[in-house]
Amino acid sequence: MAEDARVRKTKQKLSAALVELLQEKAFSDITPAQICERAGVNRSTFYRNYRNLSQLKTEMENKILSGIRWKGESSESSDIRENIESQLAFLRENQDLFLALSASGSREGIFEKARNRAIQVARDAYDRIPNAPSREEYNNLCVFYISAVFGVVTDWFMGGMVQSNESLAAFLTTWMVEAADHIGI
Numbered sequence: 351m352a353e354d355a356r357v358r359k360t361k362q363k364l365s366a367a368l369v370e371l372l373q374e375k376a377f378s379d380i381t382p383a384q385i386c387e388r389a390g391v392n393r394s395t396f397y398r399n400y401r402n403l404s405q406l407k408t409e410m411e412n413k414i415l416s417g418i419r420w421k422g423e424s425s426e427s428s429d430i431r432e433n434i435e436s437q438l439a440f441l442r443e444n445q446d447l448f449l450a451l452s453a454s455g456s457r458e459g460i461f462e463k464a465r466n467r468a469i470q471v472a473r474d475a476y477d478r479i480p481n482a483p484s485r486e487e488y489n490n491l492c493v494f495y496i497s498a499v500f501g502v503v504t505d506w507f508m509g510g511m512v513q514s515n516e517s518l519a520a521f522l523t524t525w526m527v528e529a530a531d532h533i534g535i
Contacts, residue, residue: 357399360389360391360395360399361399361409363389363390363391364385364386364389364391364396364399364400364406365406365409365410366389367384367385367386367388367389368380368385368403368406368407368410368450369410369446369447369450370388370450371384371385371388372450372451373446373449373450377403377407380403381403382396382397382402382403385403385406407451410447410451411451411460411463414444414447414448414451414460415460415463415464415467417440417444418437418440418464418467418468427523427524427527430523430526430527431519431520431523434518434519434522434523434526435515435516435519438503438515438518438519439515441503441507441511442511442515445507445511448460448461448507452508461500461503461504461507464500465496465497465500468496468500469492469493469496469497472492472496473488473489473492476488476489491529495526495529498525499522499525499526502518502521502522503518503522506518
């Protein structure tokens with residue numbers, strides 16, 4: 351069942367308020383009252399939509415994680431590069447939300463959650479990969495390569511995204527094609 355426009359608008363206000371507050375302080379130091387004050391809604395409205403702050407944060411994380419899409423079916427460098435560029439653009443477009451969700455005070459940052467999700471997607475693809483190495487070797491290689499890519503992207507993002515999406519995508523594409531060749535896919 352779809353939410354009505356008023357509920358969506360209220361949730362957007364609450365999310366925006368949480369993002370602003372996360373840029374100022376740790377999640378553990380934020381209260382529902384502070385979010386409501388910042389969003390311009392009363393506390394009963396907050397609790398009509400969420401049981402607690404963690405539920406709001408989880409909803410925001412799920413929204414952002416659902417926007418991260420990896421099309422791992424193709425090993426063509428042009429497909430890989432196009433996909434990486436679109437993911438980097440998504441990071442730029444949602445910079446404030448990513449920064450807020452990767453702020454200190456979070457038990458597990460958004461980049462770590464995205465990395466773990468990418469590893470799981472890669473592991474789930476094992477049976478569709480012709481000439482793949484043993485499952486154990488494949489899983490280990492996925493963890494290694496995906497962690498390395500996420501490390502580079504996280505450093506790029508936290509460092510102010512100085513390089514263009516295109517130049518970072520070109521670097522990562524070259525590296526990922528070499529990794530795929532190493533894995534034998």
